[in-house]
Amino acid sequence: xxxxxxxxxxxxxxxxxEQMLDDVTDNVKVxxxxxxxxxxxxxxxxxxxxxxxxxxxxxxxxxxxxxxTTYLQxxxxxxxxxxxxxxxxxxxxxxxxxxxxxxVAPDLTGLDEDVxxxxxxxxxxxxxxxxxxxxxxxxxxxxxxxxxxxxxxDAIVAEIFEIAEGLTYRQTETLVDxxxxxxxxxxxxxxxxxxxxxYYTYVGPLDDKTRDACEFLMKGGRGDGSFWTKEEFxxxxxxxxxxxxxxxxxxxxxxxxxxxxxAEFARENGVGADG
Amino acid sequence: xxxxxxxxxDTLDIDFSVFSDKENEKIAGRAMADVIARQAxxxxxxxxxxGGDLKEYSxxxxxxxxxxxxxxxxxxxxxxxxxxxRQGSKxxxxxxxxxxxxxxxxxxxxxxxxxxxxxLAKELRRKGYDVPNRFAKKDVDLVVKRFRQHxxxxxxxxxxxxxxxxx
Numbered sequence: 001x002x003x004x005x006x007x008x009x010x011x012x013x014x015x016x017x018e019q020m021l022d023d024v025t026d027n028v029k030v031x032x033x034x035x036x037x038x039x040x041x042x043x044x045x046x047x048x049x050x051x052x053x054x055x056x057x058x059x060x061x062x063x064x065x066x067x068x069t070t071y072l073q074x075x076x077x078x079x080x081x082x083x084x085x086x087x088x089x090x091x092x093x094x095x096x097x098x099x100x101x102x103x104v105a106p107d108l109t110g111l112d113e114d115v116x117x118x119x120x121x122x123x124x125x126x127x128x129x130x131x132x133x134x135x136x137x138x139x140x141x142x143x144x145x146x147x148x149x150x151x152x153x154d155a156i157v158a159e160i161f162e163i164a165e166g167l168t169y170r171q172t173e174t175l176v177d178x179x180x181x182x183x184x185x186x187x188x189x190x191x192x193x194x195x196x197x198x199y200y201t202y203v204g205p206l207d208d209k210t211r212d213a214c215e216f217l218m219k220g221g222r223g224d225g226s227f228w229t230k231e232e233f234x235x236x237x238x239x240x241x242x243x244x245x246x247x248x249x250x251x252x253x254x255x256x257x258x259x260x261x262x263a264e265f266a267r268e269n270g271v272g273a274d275g
Numbered sequence: 276x277x278x279x280x281x282x283x284x285d286t287l288d289i290d291f292s293v294f295s296d297k298e299n300e301k302i303a304g305r306a307m308a309d310v311i312a313r314q315a316x317x318x319x320x321x322x323x324x325x326g327g328d329l330k331e332y333s334x335x336x337x338x339x340x341x342x343x344x345x346x347x348x349x350x351x352x353x354x355x356x357x358x359x360x361r362q363g364s365k366x367x368x369x370x371x372x373x374x375x376x377x378x379x380x381x382x383x384x385x386x387x388x389x390x391x392x393x394x395l396a397k398e399l400r401r402k403g404y405d406v407p408n409r410f411a412k413k414d415v416d417l418v419v420k421r422f423r424q425h426x427x428x429x430x431x432x433x434x435x436x437x438x439x440x441x442x
Contacts, residue, residue: 152389153356177354180385184359187382191363195304203315207346255352257359259312262305264424265417 153180178253185247185257192230192260199266200233200246202226204256213240214250217258223270233258293429296366296375303377304365306421310414311363311379314407318358321349323405324414330403351404356385360392361407379408 153176161172202217203226204210210218216238219225228237235241242251249256263271314324321329329349332340337347352358365377381392390398396406410418 151384153385153387154389173354177356177385180356180383181359184356184362184383184385187362191304192308195301195308195365197305197308201312201316203312203319205319205346205350205352255355257315257355259308259315261309261312262421264421265309265312 174253181249181254182247185249188260189246195260197260198230198263199261199271200228200230200258201261201266201269202228202245202256202258204249204254209255211240211250211254213238213245214254214256217245217250217256222272223266227261227266227269227271230260293425298425299375300365300377302421302425303373303375303418304363306418307363307365307377307379309417309421310410311361311407313414313417314411315358315361318351318405318407324407324409324411325405326411326413327405329405349404351399351406354385354387356383357381357392357395360385381408 157169157173157176160176161167161169164172164175167175201223202214202221204214204218206215206218217226217228220237221228233245235244237245240250242248246258248254249258317324317326318329323329329351331337332347332349340347360381360383361379362382363377363379366374381396384391386392386395388395396408399406400408
C-alpha cells in the first residue's frame, strides 16, 4: 500500500515531475531541431543534384517537410511548429505563389528561406540556361515579329512551346512575357540615354510576393525611397540582384519597372537638392 | 588729323538655338518621361491620372484573380507587358510624329488574345478603366514648368551683352 503523502511531499513530487517533463521536452526539442537541420541539409543536397526533375525534387522535399510537421504535431509540440511557421510564413507565402509561374503548386506551411531561395534560383537558372542554349534566336525573331510585324503574342507562345524542351505551356508564357518586358525596358533605357535622364524611380506592387531586392529598390533609395541616380542604380545595390535592374528588374518574371526621370521630377518627389 | 576717340557699342547676341525644334523635342521628351513615371505610379497605387480611384474589377475577374492567388486591387496589370510597353518618343523620326514635341504609345503586340498593346489599352479604356494616355492637369503643369525652367536657364544665353571698342 502506498504511503499517504503529506501536502509538502505532494508539492515536492509535483515539482520533480514537472522538472522531468521540462527536461524531456527540451531534449525532444533539441532532437527535433537536429532533425530539422538534417532535413535542410539533405534538401540542399537534393537541390544540388541534377539527376531528377525540379518538380519531383520539390515534391519530395515538401513530403519530407509534411512528415516532419506531422511528427511535431504527434509529439504535442505545436508551439514548435508555430515557431517555424511564424518565422517562415512571409517568405513561404511569397515563394509558393511564385512557383505558380513554374506550373508547380506546392502546399506547405514552413520552409527555410535559404532553401526556398535556392529552389527559386534553380528553377530560374534552368529556364534561363535553356533560353541561352536553344531559344535566344527564336525569341529574338518572335520579338521582331510582334514588335515590328503583327505576329500575335499567343502564336509566339505556341511557337516557342513547340521547340522549348522541358518547359510547360505556363512556363513558356512566363518566359515569353518576361522577354517582352525586358525588351520594352531595353527600349526605354535607350531612350533615357538619349534624353540624358538623371534618375530612376522603381515602381510596382509591394505585397507578399515582392522579392527582398525589389522591396529595397522601392524603399531604400532617395525621396520616397524609390529614387536612385542612374550611376548608383546597378546590380551592386542588393546581394540578390544578378543583372542590371533597369532591364531585369529584381530577377526573372519581375513585376516591377524602373522608370527613368529627370532630376527635377526627383526633387519634386522629395529628393534633396544635394542629389 | 582728327582727334582720336573711342566708341563703345552694346550688342544683343540672341542664341536662337534655344528655340530650335531639336531643343524643344528634348525638353518635351524629358517631360514625357516624368509624366509616364508619375502616371505609372498612380496606376500602381490604384489611382487614375487625376488622382481618383480606378474602377474596380468585375466580380468575375476578381474571382479569377483570387483563384490564381493574385491581388484583386485594380492596378491594370495582368502580365505587365502592356503597362511596361508604354514608351515616350520625341520628334518626328521615331514613334512620335510631332515635330518639336513628344508623345507616348503602347508599343508592340504582346497582349493576350492577339491584340496589340495599344488595342488592349483602348479596350480597357472602353470598359471604363483609366489606362494612361492623356495629360491630367498635374501633367500639364509639369510640362509647362519644365519649359519655363528651360527658358529661365536659357535667359543668360539669350542676351549676351558684349562691348566692342573702336579706336
